[in-house]
Amino acid sequence: MKTVIGLEIHVQLLTETKAFCSCSANVFEKAPNTMICPVCTGQPGALPTVNKMMIEYAVRTALALNCEIHRFSRFDRKNYFYPDLPKGYQITQYFYPIATNGCLELDVGKERKKVRIRRLHIEEDAGKLMHEGDAITKAHHTLVDMNRCGVPLIEIVTEPDLTSPREARRFLEKLRSILRYLRVSSGDMEKGALRCDANISVVDEKGFSSNRVEVKNMNSFKFVEKALQFEQNRIIQALKSGSNVEKETRGWDLTSKTTVSMRGKEEESDYRYFPEPDIPPVVISDEYIEKIKESLPELPDQKKDRFTRDYGIPELDAEVLTSTRELADFYEECVKIKPKPKEISNWIMTELLREMKNSESEAVPISPRHLVELIELVEAGSVSIKMAKEMFPEIFATKKMPRQIVEERGLKQVNDKDVIEKIIKQAMEQNPKAVRQYRSGKKGVLGYFVGAVMKQTQGMANPQLVNEIARKLLEG
Ligand SMILES: [Zn+2]
Known part of the structure; x- marks a missing residue:
């Protein structure tokens, strides 16, 4: 059996402002709907402008991941309807991503394994829904917080080159380390600054491949590994019993420590992608890329x-x-x-x-x-x-x-030769038998005298000195 895992990772960039407006991008734990403007909430007539820092951070990351950087890239609209998406579309890069064909090297045993990166593109984040229940009235309602709308992200998609849950975890840890070295993201999974979705399937000995399962909701490295382990076992069990798993999206459930079905057999969504008409293409020069390359740590x-x-x-x-x-x-x-x-x-x-x-x-x-x-x-x-x-x-x-x-x-070590000598001499008087034993060749008895000094000095005597003096006195 061979496990095949590919990852899709969303990385929140540490730019000061959002992707297409001048709102602060630092929205974590801010009061809901206080970090917004007409642009990021999609008001009619509001026009986006591209955050240059966001482009630079994306290029920096792409270079560190050995990607091919494209001199020409463009933004597209991904259309879908969801209450956390006020514009009704997300600005992303679908047709012309800023970078493709990268790789990240992982140390696996003694080998350095290359995990290929299919693409790296820039996009904006959506808002957040909060499902609230009222304990008294039993009313349930959903609130929406738009603060996160328009926060800049990069999405990194790997080829299915990972062969175990452990490797997937190692890949993410390595990626986070690089992102932090570059200072482009905090990489905190617990705070949602690094989010990972995984695709997993298993190929059996005869070369038959199981359906592919997508796993979401894993907000720590540990959970990524655990969720994928669980899923790997579930798929192997199914294959062994001659059946297959559903092609579906599953989420890691913290309480049951299992993955649970979120969406069944999903039709390929029609996002009706088309070029974003309000933003000109991103054209970058060789000199620009060279300058960023030189500034990499x-x-x-x-x-x-x-x-x-x-x-x-x-x-x-x-x-x-x-x-x-x-x-x-x-x-x-x-x-x-x-x-x-x-x-x-x-x-x-x-x-x-x-x-x-x-x-x-x-x-x-x-x-x-x-x-x-x-x-x-x-x-x-x-x-x-x-x-x-x-x-x-x-x-x-x-x-x-x-x-x-x-x-x-008052921790100073006892280095006073006289003090140490005095204690050893006392011990020798109290235990002449041990002295005779030492002198007849049982050198191990030395430990007894060293121990005596340590006891009296509460462990503060210099052990090297004690050994030296004890040996000298016993032999003398
Ligand atoms: Zn804004």
Whole structure:
């Protein structure tokens, strides 16, 4: 059995204004119907004008996805009637999209797999319906919020090159990482800035292909994977029992953790596409494209390759460190101050990322100086590695410098030879048997004396020093 998955992704662009008017495009959680004007609500006589930034962001994304950029593209009207679409049509690019034939590379095992991108086009978003129920009167009604009308989107359509739900998820994560590197979208699936529809079918051993099922309503990476897994199993079951699944659209249902039928066997809708008469074609020059190409930041794959090459860190480290631009910059700043690439990577991958796990923002809340100072305290023997790790959450939460925390908490490691010697001598007097054992060759007994010192100093003695002194006294 072979699974075949293709994705259609809508990406909300981070432009200041909407696609065809000067309303702010930042409408998330704004009071309903306060971010609108005659253009985006389709009043008679209102004329759209193209947002240049939107074109630039689309070209930027298309370049990063290795697409062919078209010097000539055009907007079309997609006609349909729905209460969240005041104009009765959506402005999109149907006949002449701005970009086609791209690809995104995914690391699958040891291979770098190419997922082809069929097209990338620009379009506007529609409004939002809110279904409200009144608990007292039992009245049900639907409200419409037009704020989102005209917010600029790009739609990215892949070829059916993905072969598992896991791969589909990885593709989306990679795409989001690129969008964020480019600063063209927040990529927040939970907030609807990145929306994904998937087409899935399964081909059996004899080459018979199941019907294709479309899956919607997956608003997190996890749900994309889960919904597709569920659907994959459902299709395989059907094929095994000699039947087939319906060609239909299904939605991921959070409560039942299954997909449920949304629309049955759908006729190909007739959207009566035709060129948008109010907007001239988009014509861009080679120089324009070249300029944008030059302004592109280093992308995750390039950065990852450079990190493994220049810092000699393992690929896994490089992959994690380059997952966001913020983290990669933080890492490079640290290495610049303190050229210990692997050690710094270890601290970031374990302690820092653990603390950042629940934070919404990708910004690193501490400075490179914080981490470097902590590493230096360990190097100087002022604190043990264990203690440094214990201090980390406090540094993260309070932004206090490590030295200050050491002083405040009286954490300074015991490096005093006399103190350590005294404790070991005491232990030797109290347990002469252990001393004899050590001297007759049972070197493992050393641990007993080290433990005694650690107990007395509450773990604050410098372990290296303790070992050294204990050995010297026992052997002497
Ligand atoms: Zn407007």
